[in-house]
Amino acid sequence: MAPRRSARLVPLLCLALVLALSAPAVAADAADAASPGAAPPDAAAPSRPGEVSTIPNWQLQSSAVDTAPGEVVSRPGFPARGWLRVSARSTVMAGLIENGRYPDLNYSTNLRDAVNPADFTVPWWYRRTFVAQPRPGRHTFLRLNGGVIARGEIWLNGTRIAGGDQVAGAYPAQELDITEHLRSGRNALAIKAIPGDPNKELLVSFLDWSPPPPDNNTGIWRDVQLATTGPVSLVDSRVSTALALPGLDRADLTVRAEVRNNTDRPLRTEIDGRVGSIRLRQTVELPPRETRTVTFAPDAHPQLVLRHPRVWWPAQLGDQPLYRLDLTARVDRAVSDERGSTFGIRDVKAPLNAQGDRRFEINGRPLLIRGAGWASDLFLRTQPQRLADQLRYVRDLGLNTLRLEGKQEDHELVELADRMGIMVLPGWECCTKWEKYGTWTDSDLAVAAASARSEARRLRDHPSVIGFLVGSDAAPPAAVERAYLDAFRSVDWQTPIISSAKRLSSPELGTSGMKMDGPYWWVPPNYWYNDRLGGAFGFASEVGPGPTIPELDSLRRYLSPAEIEDLWRHPDRRHYHLAQKEVFGTLTLFARAMNLRHGPPRDRDDFLRKAQLMNYEANRAQMEAFGRDFSDPARPATGVIYWMLNNAWPTLYWHLWDYNLAPAGSYFGAKNALRPLHVQYSYDDRSAVIVNTGPKDARGLTVRSTVFSVDGTVLADETVGGRDVGSGSALRALTVPRSQGTHLLRLLLLDSEGRQVDRNVYWLSDRVDELDYANSTWWHTPITSGADYTGLQSMPEARIATSVRTEPGPDGTLRTVVTIRNPAGSGPAAFFLRANLRRGPDGDQVTPVRWSDNYVTLWPGESTELRAEYRAGDLGGARPHVEVTGWNTPRVG
Numbered sequence: 001m002a003p004r005r006s007a008r009l010v011p012l013l014c015l016a017l018v019l020a021l022s023a024p025a026v027a028a029d030a031a032d033a034a035s036p037g038a039a040p041p042d043a044a045a046p047s048r049p050g051e052v053s054t055i056p057n058w059q060l061q062s063s064a065v066d067t068a069p070g071e072v073v074s075r076p077g078f079p080a081r082g083w084l085r086v087s088a089r090s091t092v093m094a095g096l097i098e099n100g101r102y103p104d105l106n107y108s109t110n111l112r113d114a115v116n117p118a119d120f121t122v123p124w125w126y127r128r129t130f131v132a133q134p135r136p137g138r139h140t141f142l143r144l145n146g147g148v149i150a151r152g153e154i155w156l157n158g159t160r161i162a163g164g165d166q167v168a169g170a171y172p173a174q175e176l177d178i179t180e181h182l183r184s185g186r187n188a189l190a191i192k193a194i195p196g197d198p199n200k201e202l203l204v205s206f207l208d209w210s211p212p213p214p215d216n217n218t219g220i221w222r223d224v225q226l227a228t229t230g231p232v233s234l235v236d237s238r239v240s241t242a243l244a245l246p247g248l249d250r251a252d253l254t255v256r257a258e259v260r261n262n263t264d265r266p267l268r269t270e271i272d273g274r275v276g277s278i279r280l281r282q283t284v285e286l287p288p289r290e291t292r293t294v295t296f297a298p299d300a301h302p303q304l305v306l307r308h309p310r311v312w313w314p315a316q317l318g319d320q321p322l323y324r325l326d327l328t329a330r331v332d333r334a335v336s337d338e339r340g341s342t343f344g345i346r347d348v349k350a351p352l353n354a355q356g357d358r359r360f361e362i363n364g365r366p367l368l369i370r371g372a373g374w375a376s377d378l379f380l381r382t383q384p385q386r387l388a389d390q391l392r393y394v395r396d397l398g399l400n401t402l403r404l405e406g407k408q409e410d411h412e413l414v415e416l417a418d419r420m421g422i423m424v425l426p427g428w429e430c431c432t433k434w435e436k437y438g439t440w441t442d443s444d445l446a447v448a449a450a451s452a453r454s455e456a457r458r459l460r461d462h463p464s465v466i467g468f469l470v471g472s473d474a475a476p477p478a479a480v481e482r483a484y485l486d487a488f489r490s491v492d493w494q495t496p497i498i499s500s501a502k503r504l505s506s507p508e509l510g511t512s513g514m515k516m517d518g519p520y521w522w523v524p525p526n527y528w529y530n531d532r533l534g535g536a537f538g539f540a541s542e543v544g545p546g547p548t549i550p551e552l553d554s555l556r557r558y559l560s561p562a563e564i565e566d567l568w569r570h571p572d573r574r575h576y577h578l579a580q581k582e583v584f585g586t587l588t589l590f591a592r593a594m595n596l597r598h599g600p601p602r603d604r605d606d607f608l609r610k611a612q613l614m615n616y617e618a619n620r621a622q623m624e625a626f627g628r629d630f631s632d633p634a635r636p637a638t639g640v641i642y643w644m645l646n647n648a649w650p651t652l653y654w655h656l657w658d659y660n661l662a663p664a665g666s667y668f669g670a671k672n673a674l675r676p677l678h679v680q681y682s683y684d685d686r687s688a689v690i691v692n693t694g695p696k697d698a699r700g701l702t703v704r705s706t707v708f709s710v711d712g713t714v715l716a717d718e719t720v721g722g723r724d725v726g727s728g729s730a731l732r733a734l735t736v737p738r739s740q741g742t743h744l745l746r747l748l749l750l751d752s753e754g755r756q757v758d759r760n761v762y763w764l765s766d767r768v769d770e771l772d773y774a775n776s777t778w779w780h781t782p783i784t785s786g787a788d789y790t791g792l793q794s795m796p797e798a799r800i801a802t803s804v805r806t807e808p809g810p811d812g813t814l815r816t817v818v819t820i821r822n823p824a825g826s827g828p829a830a831f832f833l834r835a836n837l838r839r840g841p842d843g844d845q846v847t848p849v850r851w852s853d854n855y856v857t858l859w860p861g862e863s864t865e866l867r868a869e870y871r872a873g874d875l876g877g878a879r880p881h882v883e884v885t886g887w888n889t890p891r892v893g
Contacts, residue, residue: 040085042186045132045140049230050328050338052143054223055189058126059083060095063192066125073125074155074190076183080127087382089410091149091219092124092193094379106558106650106659109576111211120215126191130226134182139229139262142189144174146222146410146454150196150203156181156189164194168443169202170221171408172450173457175235177262193219198432202447204407205432206378208581210649213378221380222410230336232269232329233260235291237339238461239275239325240492243311243347245364251309251345255296256492257327261286270330275323278303311363312344312463314400315421316676317695320344322418322463344418344463350496350513357538358498358513359638360466362423366728368630368693369639370623370674371401371425372656373542376409378648384412389661389848390646391416396850397656397667398674403541403641405429405472405501408455417464425641426459427469427501435474445483452487460493468493469541470509471500473516481506501541514541520643520654521546521583521780522590522614524597524769524787525621529684531635532773533781536625539639545618546780547590548666549611550658552604553836553845557660558650567652568607577652583779584653590614596786597769599793609887612665613832616855617763619656619666623673624680627691631729642670661848668854672760677725679703679733679749681762687732688747692725699724700752703733708744710795712828712859715739740766742791744829744857761857763789795888798822798830800858802892804882809869816868818882824860831857831887835866839878841893846870846880 039059046053061083072078086095093115096102105111134140142154144167151164159181167174195218198205204217235258244250253275261267266287271294273280280296280303298304310321322342329337349361360367372394377383391413394402402422406429417424428434433444440448452470459465470476470484476499485508488497499506502516517533522545528536534543549555555564559577566573571591578585594601594610601607622642629637643654650659656670657663673680676694681687688705692698702721709715716737725731736745742765749758765787772782801823806816816837822830833856837846852867868882883893 039080039083039129043128043130045130045182045187045226046228047133047135047138049138049228049335052225052227054088054225055128055130056088058086058088058090058128058220060086060090060092061125061127062119063123063125070153070155070160070190070192071158073127074188075158076129076186076188078127078188083127088223089221089380089382091213091215091217091221091380092120093213093215093217094381095219097379108558108560108563111214111649112576115214117214120195120218123192123194124218126193126220127188129186129188131185132182132187134179134184137230139177139179139231139233140182141227141229141233142174142176142178143225143227144222145225146170147172148191148193148220149217150201151194153192153194154189155192157183157187165443169447169451170204170217171202171454172447173454191220191224199436200433202433202444202451204380205429206648207429207431208579208584209375209644209654210378210647210651211576211580217380229262230334231261231263231267231331232286232336233262234258234327234329234337234339235260236457236491237325237327237341238492239323239343240494241343241345243309243345243363245347248311248363249308251306252298253304253306254298255280255304255325257294257339258291259284259286259294259329260291261289264288267331269336272328272330274326306345309345312346312418313421314362314367314423315395316398316400316693317362317365317367320419320421320463341461342418343461346463348466348495350467350498352511352513353636353638355538355635356511356513357636357638359539359636362466367400368626368637368728369401369423369539369641370626371399371403371423371640372642372645374402374404374407374409375644375646375648376407382410382412386661387412388416391420391422392850393657393661393663393667393848394422394645395420397671398676399645401425401466401641402645403427405469406434408459411458414459414462414464418462422464423466424462424464425467425469426455426465427472427498430472430474435471437474437477437480440480445480448480449483449487452484453490456488456493457491460491465495467496467498469498469501471502471504471506471512473500473502475500475502475504475506475512478507481508514539514639516541518777518779519543519545519781522593522618523781524593524771524783525617526683526769527771527781528622528625529682530771533776536629536637536640537632537635538637540626540641541639542641542643543622544643544654545622546584547587547653548615548655548658549608549652550660550662551612551664552608554658554660554662565604568601568604575652577650579651579653583777587652589780589782593783593786596783597789599790609832612834612855613763615665616669618669620669620673621683623670624678624691627673627678627693628680628682628689628730630693662845663849663851663854665855668851671853675758677749677757679747679758679760681736681745681747681760686736686738688734688736689730689732690723690725690749691730692727695727697724697726698751701725702750702754704748704750705734705736706746707736707739708746708829708859710742710744710791710828712826715743738766739764742789744831746857746859763792765789792831792887795831796828798824798828798886798889800830800833800884800886800889800892802882802884804893806880812872813869814872814875814880816870816880816882817865818868818884819863819865820856820858820884821863822858822860826860828888829857829859830889833858833884833886833889835868835882835884837868837870838881838883839875841881843878843881846874
């Protein structure tokens with residue numbers, strides 16, 4: 001959940017922050033380690049071979065405030081007075097926010113006005129004391145599981161272990177042998193994080209996704225660990241899988257591990273492995289200081305041939321079983337090191353089809369990729385519950401893929417994705433140093449190669465990961481491509497490597513088979529049903545209709561009243577919660593389309609309800625068009641990545657749920673379109689189409705199409721039955737007749753027993769949106785005339801009745817069920833009904849919440865049941881309260 005809105009910005013906050021950071025501080029009280037600024041209790045280095053411990057938290061200070069050099073800061077007795085206590089993974093900004101140094105940076109312009117950028121032009125120190133018990137024959141290593149942003153100096157007990165030339169970039173993992181520098185008893189570790197510029201170094205940045213973090217994410221953003229082994233270490237372990245296709249009745253496993261001799265003498269090592277009931281053993285001779293790869297292959301170890309393996313599938317197609325590999329290295333029968341990991345058995349291919357478009361195949365089955373672009377937290381904070389909540393939304397929506405562009409998160413995301421059946425397509429980011437290849441030095445190339453090797457090693461065994469994009473808006477030149485490919489292949493990467501998310505080529509990988517032709521800003525629904533630019537053909541790697549206006553509950557959390565009013569009164573004004581890039585900085589085009597199609601908004605609430613209608617319509621159309629045309633024989637749609645899924649910081653664009661995890665029109669439009677067995681309307685040829693993206697064929701289906709005037713009069717009604725639709729295909733069932741003026745279309749899909757399996761409602765016009773392709777840009781295609789939905793303004797009032805019940809669910813959750821009825825005998829539909837869950841009658845909106853459906857439309861005599869699932873603890877002790885609002889209905893509840 002988003003933080004509670006703080007007090008308004010006051011002048012002199014920047015000055016107050018500087019004074020707070022530089023004021024004399026009292027000595028830390030070791031007896032009160034939990035008090036602000038107090039030194040945390042000593043951590044403990046592992047003592048048993050094979051153990052790894054994560055440094056749990058840090059002390060943080062600016063080098064402009066504490067000017068002591070590294071050899072002093074890293075001494076155990078250094079008095080770190082006034083240093084802040086921050087989390088184990090914490091950029092500088094994240095640490096300052098954690099310690100309450102700013103007002104709510106999500107609110108209004110606080111992020112711009114309350115932070116002094118000069119605070120982040122100097123290095124910052126991270127410091128931690130820990131207790132160790134070194135013993136002869138034991139080796140202790142410091143592991144950086146990702147880089148120190150932008151560069152880092154590592155100091156231990158007064159000695160510099162590594163410098164910024166070695167610890168550079170956001171992603172390269174490091175393992176440093178600190179055995180010789182370790183003391184018995186108390187030790188002190190200090191890391192100097194040196195700031196950088198994403199246009200000059202290979203870092204993490206947010207481009208036009210949000211305002212940039214003021215510190216450029218300087219600091220520690222992944223775990224720092226201490227590991228102890230004996231004379232031999234297991235540096236890496238992995239499992240390559242070869243799944244028999246198409247039968248899936250056999251899988252050959254190959255287990256590999258890098259084994260390192262940490263001593264100056266030759267050693268004989270026994271490597272024991274276990275995969276379930278499978279046992280492995282091999283003896284390896286290691287010369288002094290040498291690392292060798294130990295391989296267990298099926299030809300020498302026939303037990304690695306699995307009959308009838310448990311195969312991993314995306315959630316929409318099957319289960320997600322995982323296997324575990326455990327390895328132990330022994331020297332003279334004593335355990336020297338241990339390593340464990342999980343993996344899945346699945347096959348991923350992504351060939352180019354006859355049209356030159358990338359098409360993914362999972363376990364031999366062609367699969368339409370319908371995903372969205374993931375945004376990490378702007379300050380790279382670790383938020384496990386928020387992460388899990390968002391991935392539950394992904395499952396609830398029916399999306400099957402996340403694209404990670406240059407923000408690869410940490411292990412929690414891919415571990416959740418493995419268990420939840422969500423595919424992940426990571427890659428490097430666009431437009432910064434990562435793609436300014438002409439400016440790269442030999443040092444940059446080395447950092448890029450180390451980044452690729454580290455990320456490939458980290459992601460390789462996760463079955464959710466289906467490939468890697470080594471370019472986004474550009475493809476790498478030959479030398480860079482070779483460095484990447486060598487890095488990936490050195491760790492046995494198995495899934496596709498793709499040159500770019502744009503239709504570009506690199507020398508060895510060839511064409512990407514993807515397109516990046518926009519749009520990124522508002523377009524009408526019929527845009528997606530054209531064979532131009534971002535329309536539903538090929539693989540669109542990042543496309544979406546841009547502005548996604550949250551509902552009033554969310555807007556009040558991060559916009560001032562005046563800023564909310566500006567959204568509809570002054571849409572041409574630059575808005576801080578829109579993008580920093582000028583073309584995305586106003587709501588001009590969105591407002592122009594609203595005025596043309598729906599009529600100018602009368603007030604704030606009218607603007608917001610029309611915005612939800614436009615968000616629902618545009619997002620549904622995008623996903624439906626690609627779903628329909630996946631089986632188009634002439635130019636199939638093979639994939640679409642909605643831009644974007646979520647926000648790094650609260651914005652008014654590019655999301656399927658807002659920063660407060662509140663689902664609104666965008667969410668429910670996409671969710672409607674992503675149902676596995678779905679009936680939908682085509683904006684190009686007016687066909688009603690059955691789309692089956694589920695795992696099984698569907699037979700004996702019936703489609704009913706009914707067209708209504710806005711006053712409820714039936715204008716046309718047609719039913720066709722006996723329709724069979726294979727898995728992964730679409731069938732045009734009937735053509736919807738033309739009608740005059742603004743009208744509504746209801747589509748029903750019934751199974752062979754006459755039970756309703758899907759329902760979909762559209763608002764249509766006898767006028768169509770005319771697209772002006774001649775004036776298209778990379779981000780937008782304008783319209784010259786628009787569909788006329790102004791008839792919705794004059795819909796007669798409809799009255800609804802509701803009943804609500806709440807029941808307990810598993811693991812501390814609740815389920816609230818609201819039944820909505822339109823009890824009238826005749827008359828208009830109750831249009832675009834929104835059920836909202838609150839903490840009591842006058843309380844805040846409950847988020848996150850997973851609704852079975854929302855923004856529904858009911859004609860007289862119809863009813864529906866909507867289910868909301870949420871955590872009981874999120875009620876804050878209040879009783880759940882449901883209110884239902886609608887386009888032409890009084891509020892109920």
